[in-house]
Amino acid sequence: xxxxxxxxxxxxxxxxxxxxxxxxxxxxxxxxxxxxxxxxxxxxxxxxxxxxxxxxxxxxxxxxxxxxxxxxxxxxxxxxxxxxxxxxxxxxxxxxxxxxxxxxxxxxxxxxxxxxxxxxxxxxxxxxxxxxxxxxxxxxxxxxxxxxxxxxxxxxxxxxxxxxxxxxxxxxxxxxxxxxxxxxxxxxxxxxxxxxxxxxxxxxxxxxxxxxxxxxxxxxxxxxxxxxxxxxxxxxxxxxxxxxxxxxxxxxxxxxxxxxxxxxxxxxxxxxxxxxxxxxxxxxxxxxxxxxxxxxxxxxxxxxxxxxxxxxxxxxxxxxxxxxxxxxxxxxxxxxxxxxxxxxxxxxxxxxxxxxxxxxxxxxxxxxxxxxxxxxxxxxxxxxxxxxxxxxxxxxxxxxxxxxxxxxxxxxxxxxxxxxxxxxxxxxxxxxxxxxxxxxxxxxxxxxxxxxxxxxxxxxxxxxxxxxxxxxxxxxxxxxxxxxxxxxxxxxxxxxxxxxxxxxxxxxxxxxxxxxxxxxxxxxxxxxxxxxxxxxxxxxxxxxxxxxxxxxxxxxxxxxxxxxxxxxxxxxxxxxxxxxxxxxxxxxxxxxxxxxxxxxxxxxxxxxxxxxxxxxxxxxxxxxxxxxxxxxxxxxxxxxxxxxxxxxxxxxxxxxxxxxxxxxxxxxxxxxxxxxxxxxxxxxxxxxxxxxxxxxxxxxxxxxxxxxxxxxxxxx
Numbered sequence: 001x002x003x004x005x006x007x008x009x010x011x012x013x014x015x016x017x018x019x020x021x022x023x024x025x026x027x028x029x030x031x032x033x034x035x036x037x038x039x040x041x042x043x044x045x046x047x048x049x050x051x052x053x054x055x056x057x058x059x060x061x062x063x064x065x066x067x068x069x070x071x072x073x074x075x076x077x078x079x080x081x082x083x084x085x086x087x088x089x090x091x092x093x094x095x096x097x098x099x100x101x102x103x104x105x106x107x108x109x110x111x112x113x114x115x116x117x118x119x120x121x122x123x124x125x126x127x128x129x130x131x132x133x134x135x136x137x138x139x140x141x142x143x144x145x146x147x148x149x150x151x152x153x154x155x156x157x158x159x160x161x162x163x164x165x166x167x168x169x170x171x172x173x174x175x176x177x178x179x180x181x182x183x184x185x186x187x188x189x190x191x192x193x194x195x196x197x198x199x200x201x202x203x204x205x206x207x208x209x210x211x212x213x214x215x216x217x218x219x220x221x222x223x224x225x226x227x228x229x230x231x232x233x234x235x236x237x238x239x240x241x242x243x244x245x246x247x248x249x250x251x252x253x254x255x256x257x258x259x260x261x262x263x264x265x266x267x268x269x270x271x272x273x274x275x276x277x278x279x280x281x282x283x284x285x286x287x288x289x290x291x292x293x294x295x296x297x298x299x300x301x302x303x304x305x306x307x308x309x310x311x312x313x314x315x316x317x318x319x320x321x322x323x324x325x326x327x328x329x330x331x332x333x334x335x336x337x338x339x340x341x342x343x344x345x346x347x348x349x350x351x352x353x354x355x356x357x358x359x360x361x362x363x364x365x366x367x368x369x370x371x372x373x374x375x376x377x378x379x380x381x382x383x384x385x386x387x388x389x390x391x392x393x394x395x396x397x398x399x400x401x402x403x404x405x406x407x408x409x410x411x412x413x414x415x416x417x418x419x420x421x422x423x424x425x426x427x428x429x430x431x432x433x434x435x436x437x438x439x440x441x442x443x444x445x446x447x448x449x450x451x452x453x454x455x456x457x458x459x460x461x462x463x464x465x466x467x468x469x470x471x472x473x474x475x476x477x478x479x480x481x482x483x484x485x486x487x488x489x490x491x492x493x494x495x496x497x498x499x500x501x502x503x504x505x506x507x508x509x510x511x512x513x514x515x516x517x518x519x520x521x522x523x524x525x526x527x528x529x530x531x532x533x534x535x536x537x538x539x540x541x542x543x544x545x546x547x548x549x550x551x552x553x554x555x556x557x558x559x560x561x562x563x564x565x566x567x568x569x570x571x572x573x574x575x576x577x578x579x580x581x582x583x584x585x586x587x588x589x590x591x592x593x594x595x596x597x598x599x600x601x602x603x604x605x606x607x608x609x610x611x612x613x614x615x616x617x618x619x620x621x622x623x624x625x626x627x628x629x630x631x632x633x634x635x636x637x638x639x640x641x642x643x644x645x646x647x648x649x650x651x652x653x654x655x656x657x658x659x660x661x662x663x664x665x666x667x668x669x670x671x672x673x674x675x676x677x678x679x680x681x682x683x684x685x686x687x688x689x690x691x692x693x694x695x696x697x698x699x700x701x702x703x704x705x706x707x708x709x710x711x712x713x714x715x716x
Contacts, residue, residue: 003035048069075399113199114217115220120281142168163197168200250364251363260289260293264289280676361373388705389702439543456481461477473579477557498512522538533572537713566617573689573712577689615650621711670709670711
């Protein structure tokens with residue numbers, strides 16, 4: 001069991017998992033013996049520089065120490081891995097080379113395409129046009145998409161004879177034409193191709209991009225400027241003094257433009273915080289900024305007073321907002337823009353952040369003075385999350401995301417099916433057989449607890465809980481059983497087949513091989529997720545959570561509807577919510593479409609069913625915490641990223657009786673921490689559930705910029 005309150009459950013579970021390896025067998029006992037020293041490492045801002053307690057410093061190698069750090073402080077792993085690579089190999093393996101088109105061109109031939117691997121916020125098009133001009137070569141460009149394939153084909157055929165350059169942009173948007181492109185490139189020959197001909201391709205990473213072109217081509221990538229300072233410098237370096245001087249209100253334009261450039265930098269950089277920043281990582285580009293630059297100057301020239309509403313609408317709803325497809329992300333961009341497009345921004349005393357470190361240069365400075373002022377902004381490593389409106393814990397979230405992305409990439413590169421080298425170690429086949437048998441044992445077809453069997457015998461349950469006009473929960477229960485039955489069947493069939501395939505009794509199909517590969521790296525197979533509810537948990541946690549959901553339903557069957565429902569345990573949460581509304585509407589004889597939700601946070605644990613509505617539990621707060629004394633939303637504690645939400649009473653009320661109170665925060669509720677989802681055939685999002693109104697003592701904008709949301713489950 002977890003020996004201390006300060007060790008997160010996930011960290012301790014990983015320490016215990018590590019102890020299954022011979023090198024770390026004594027790790028848990030090392031923790032018990034030196035608890036205070038380990039706590040100092042956990043609390044440190046630079047844990048990698050601290051000596052490990054006892055004989056751990058000498059007992060473990062540099063690589064093994066990184067493994068321990070991965071368990072205890074995953075947010076600090078990436079810099080240590082980089083340092084290990086520098087020490088063991090060379091600095092050049094961690095520093096990207098400078099972007100040099102001429103170097104790549106010199107290494108290429110007319111028959112080897114040059115491929116730009118795109119990254120968010122970076123556009124190599126301008127650099128490529130300038131490079132072609134310096135060579136005196138004609139450059140023809142085409143953005144791929146539906147119906148553009150034949151045009152691109154003709155352009156290539158023409159250019160290969162004339163010796164011009166062809167740029168095919170956004171290859172990832174034309175996956176169906178990629179085989180034709182591959183076939184065309186394979187026909188290139190030095191005998192036919194003009195010596196000056198080059199084919200340039202741009203694409204975001206895509207599994208549809210032809211592998212042969214990748215192998216034979218010259219690959220380049222252009223990273224977007226990192227940090228607010230570099231982003232803003234990139235904006236101002238392309239401006240001329242005439243842009244400001246030709247305006248009827250030059251001082252106001254300088255102030256508003258500085259705020260606009262700052263906003264552009266923030267929306268670019270906010271992506272690094274993952275779902276805390278934006279649910280979907282949007283590709284905001286320089287064209288969004290340029291149209292806003294033109295519009296702000298036009299509005300200042302044409303109107304005697306600054307039209308703030310028009311400025312906010314054109315930028316927040318049309319230019320930048322036009323890319324934003326998720327309602328809560330749109331709310332975030334609107335709240336952020338309000339800080340830079342409001343009457344106070346033209347005052348020299350106005351600050352862009354709570355710390356006061358960021359503000360527009362005072363007075364009416366020239367372009368060179370403004371760029372010198374931007375040059376004094378903090379470096380990317382020194383930027384604090386408060387400038388984005390986020391809590392300091394957001395840095396931990398960002399660093400952990402980097403660590404998990406690194407390890408996911410390493411797992412993909414790990415060889416599969418290698419035989420066990422260490423004496424006594426399990427072979428992959430033995431491990432798969434053991435996993436399969438253990439999981440099947442936890443999903444028995446019959447047992448004392450699951451007395452209706454697994455899959456559930458829904459017909460027998462319906463005799464206990466028949467369809468009832470006044471009790472919609474009976475229908476909700478039977479529908480949930482049917483949904484979970486489908487998952488049970490898929491899981492049990494794949495486990496049985498995998499066991500047989502490992503023993504060599506049946507052929508290992510492609511689907512089973514993918515299941516086996518996922519098992520070996522501790523991930524949930526895609527085949528399971530396709531039949532299941534959304535989940536980001538690793539394999540062991542997913543299966544434990546699944547069995548817990550089955551137990552929740554069995555307990556409901558045995559004991560009747562619980563006084564407090566485990567909201568996270570439902571497959572289709574919206575059906576439960578609709579059932580509650582139906583019960584209320586039929587009881588009080590009102591139309592269901594005139595109802596909406598009100599909410600009351602309860603600090604006690606009710607033992608009786610709610611007269612109206614329902615009590616729910618099992619939610620987590622992301623981006624904030626709960627003040628149990630004041631019963632209000634409050635700031636997070638340092639290093640505590642998620643907190644358990646108290647029980648909430650869902651209260652159906654008439655829409656006409658509802659009104660937001662000052663300080664109320666409409667918090668979105670999502671099923672997983674990824675937050676983003678797709679619209680399913682039922683008309684509901686696969687991730688977003690509902691908005692829950694939470695009481696606070698701060699303005700709504702504060703929590704919106706914090707990225708605060710409720711989740712039905714965590715990732716561990």
